[in-house]
Amino acid sequence: MPRIVLLNVxxxxxxxxxxxxxxxxxxxxxxxxxxxxxxFLRYVCGELGVDRAALRFVSAGENLTDxxxxxxxxxxxxxxxxxEHDAWELLPAHHTEGVAAFADLCGLPGxxxxxxxxxxxxxxxxxxxxxxxxxxxxxxxxxxxxVVTGPAALAxxxxxxxxxxxxxxxxxxxxLGGQGNVALTLKETRPLPGTRAxxxxxxxxxxxxxxxxxxxxxxxxxxxxxxxxRSTHSFYAEYLIGPAGDVTFLxxxxxxxxxxxxxxxxxxxxxxxxxxxxxxxxxxxxxxxASARMxxxxxxxxxxxxxxVDGIVTxxxxxxxxxxxxxWGGSLALHAAGERLLGPAYLDTHVLSGLRDVPAxxxxxxxDALRRHGLAFSPETGEGxxxxxxxxxxxxxxxxxxxxPTRERARAVEAAVRDAVGxxxx
Numbered sequence: 001m002p003r004i005v006l007l008n009v010x011x012x013x014x015x016x017x018x019x020x021x022x023x024x025x026x027x028x029x030x031x032x033x034x035x036x037x038x039x040f041l042r043y044v045c046g047e048l049g050v051d052r053a054a055l056r057f058v059s060a061g062e063n064l065t066d067x068x069x070x071x072x073x074x075x076x077x078x079x080x081x082x083x084e085h086d087a088w089e090l091l092p093a094h095h096t097e098g099v100a101a102f103a104d105l106c107g108l109p110g111x112x113x114x115x116x117x118x119x120x121x122x123x124x125x126x127x128x129x130x131x132x133x134x135x136x137x138x139x140x141x142x143x144x145x146x147v148v149t150g151p152a153a154l155a156x157x158x159x160x161x162x163x164x165x166x167x168x169x170x171x172x173x174x175x176l177g178g179q180g181n182v183a184l185t186l187k188e189t190r191p192l193p194g195t196r197a198x199x200x201x202x203x204x205x206x207x208x209x210x211x212x213x214x215x216x217x218x219x220x221x222x223x224x225x226x227x228x229x230r231s232t233h234s235f236y237a238e239y240l241i242g243p244a245g246d247v248t249f250l251x252x253x254x255x256x257x258x259x260x261x262x263x264x265x266x267x268x269x270x271x272x273x274x275x276x277x278x279x280x281x282x283x284x285x286x287x288x289x290a291s292a293r294m295x296x297x298x299x300x301x302x303x304x305x306x307x308x309v310d311g312i313v314t315x316x317x318x319x320x321x322x323x324x325x326x327x328w329g330g331s332l333a334l335h336a337a338g339e340r341l342l343g344p345a346y347l348d349t350h351v352l353s354g355l356r357d358v359p360a361x362x363x364x365x366x367x368d369a370l371r372r373h374g375l376a377f378s379p380e381t382g383e384g385x386x387x388x389x390x391x392x393x394x395x396x397x398x399x400x401x402x403x404x405p406t407r408e409r410a411r412a413v414e415a416a417v418r419d420a421v422g423x424x425x426x
Contacts, residue, residue, distance in 0.1 A: 002027040002085050004078070004106075006092035006099060008064035009328065015396045019333045019389035020093070022340070026054035029081050029088075031074070035059045037392045039363055047377070047386055048340050056081055066098025075105045082106060090114075093328040095122050095305050111243055113304025125298055125307065125326035128171045128180075128224040135321060138297045140290045143320050145226030155208035157225035158184055162201055167228035169195060172215040182211060183228055193234055193257050194322065197266040229320060231312035235277040237291040238308040238329045245299040247292065251335045251347060252277035252284075255310075256354075272354030272399070273331050275338065276347045278407070279313060286319045287311055294324055306332060333388055334401050341403060342382060350382065350403055353410040356389075358398040358421055363390055365424050366398055373420040375413060377403055385417050 005028050007020050012033035021036060021044045035057050045052045058077050060068045068074065082088060090108055092099045100118035103110065116122070124130045129147040136142065144161055145168075148154045154170070161168050166187050172180025183192050184201035192198050201207060215223055234255040240248045256271040279287060291309040298307055308329035311321040334354050338346040346352070361369070370376040370385055377384035382403065389399030400417060404410035 001087055001089045002029070003089045003091050004028075004082070004108075005030045006064065006069070006090070006102070007032045008069065008096070008099065009093045010063075012063040013396070014391040014393065015389040015399060018391070019399060020328070022048070022333045022388065023091075023336045024048075024050065024055060026050050029056050029058065029078065031058045031060065031064065031069070031078060033060055033063050033068075037363075037390065040387075040390045040392070043363065043367065043387070066096055066101070069098040069102040070105060075102070078106055082108075092305070095303070095326070096120075111304070112245070112302050113241075113243065116302035116304070121302055122326040124301070125303060125324050127173045127222075128323060129173050129222045131323050132224055134297060135294060135324075138293045140294045141318065141320050142322075143226040143229060145224060148223050148225055149221060151208050151212035154212055154223060154225065155205045158201065158204040158208055161225060161227045162186065162204070164227045165229055167192070168201070169226050169228045170211050170215065171224040171226070173220045173222045173224065180215060182215070184211075185228070191259070191266060191268045192228065193231065193255075193268055195228075195267065229312065229314040229318070232315055233277070233279055233283070233313040234310075235279060235287065235312070236273075236308045236310045236329065236331065237277070237288060238306065238331055238335070239292070239295045240306055241295065241299045241304050243304060245304070247295050247299055249288070249292070250306075251275050251331060251338075252288070253331050253334075254278050270356060272356045272401075273334060274354065274407075274410075275331060275334055275352040280317075283313045283317065283319050287313075290319065290321065294321070298324070298326065337386060337388065337401060338403065341377060341379070341386070346403075350405055351407050351410045353402040353404070353407075353414060354388065355400045355402065355414060355417065356397065358400050358417065360391065360394045360397050361421060361424055362394065363387065363392075366421065369420040369424050370417070373416060375416055375420055383409070383413070385413060 062068050095117035100114045146157050148157050167185040169181050169183045179196050181195045183195045183198040189198045237252045238250045253273040253275040254277050257268040258271050260269050294309050306328050307326045309324045334352050338352050375385050377386045385400050385402045388401045402410050402413045
């Protein structure tokens with residue numbers, strides 16, 4: 001069945017949009033914030049064996065907000081393309097009210113997932129406060145903590161949970177990539193995984209007032225406070241909930257971070273994701289069992305689509321979960337590349353290592369460097385690197401993914417990719 005792919009990824013940033021092109025198939029109608037860079041699109045199509053002429057793009061000319069998705073001109077353009085077939089599959093990055101309205105305006109059949117989205121149901125799964133409430137109800141292990149609705153309650157929660165590990169994390173209710181998370185600690189104020197800043201917790205009441213003002217606004221009047229645990233592993237598990245509520249495990253991965261080259265930087269640098277997750281066997285089994293309970297609850301209340309659940313293994317061996325994201329995860333483009341380049345069983349034979357911090361280069365120069373050094377992905381050897389995400393302006397680093405049979409080999413190819421790109425840069 002042909003698909004309508006909605007690239008409502010929450011931003012119009014070129015790299016964030018271009019990386020999703022690895023999900024495309026022949027016959028897709030793609031609704032995007034902008035028409036993708038033609039050179040990068042042809043590169044992806046060549047790697048995947050997709051006929052470029054068999055893809056149609058509809059550009060909103062702006063970020064694909066709910067308002068943009070229901071604009072009459074965009075709906076008219078999409079409806080004209082949909083007349084080619086009687087049945088279509090709708091594949092949005094986020095299920096939102098606007099997606100449900102888009103489907104209705106385009107004459108697409110509704111279903112449980114769209115009805116749930118029309119009532120803003122996915123918000124129940126994406127907010128930090130709701131996640132804690134639902135996870136506890138599903139018997140999914142979470143750090144000790146609570147949900148607060150004012151600065152006095154925030155100060156009390158910090159004082160209550162700070163002694164347990166010496167550090168607490170205060171989380172904005174609705175944010176991405178740890179950017180709304182601030183740690184308060186009695187220990188050294190060094191950057192911590194999953195936070196954007198680490199502050200001394202010597203005066204909880206004063207800190208609570210500052211954080212409440214900084215992290216809340218008219219749309220976010222709730223914060224979550226949790227004991228912060230040092231971890232040996234940071235991981236996620238990604239699932240797909242089908243139209244009938246059936247749950248399919250897609251992939252798992254490790255979240256890789258490193259210290260910034262600037263010693264004064266307040267947060268760690270996100271290197272990328274590595275698939276599959278490298279966890280101790282017992283912890284891995286507990287992680288998948290518990291995350292599947294969370295996803296089953298999401299299916300039971302009506303959510304349909306992709307969902308990922310993030311967690312850690314603590315330094316004492318506990319598996320604890322931090323949040324869920326009812327949307328395409330950052331890993332989905334890597335997963336799609338793995339399946340398309342290596343086959344559906346790629347997790348049994350290969351490691352996929354994402355690199356989000358490869359220095360920016362024009363695409364032709366980057367591809368030439370990979371090919372000249374024998375680093376470009378080869379179907380014959382099943383090894384090499386591809387450019388996953390790209391910003392034609394050159395303002396953002398390249399995002400690459402290395403495909404290799406072992407983690408050790410992946411590290412060697414990563415180092416060679418960085419050296420090859422470094423030779424080209426002035």
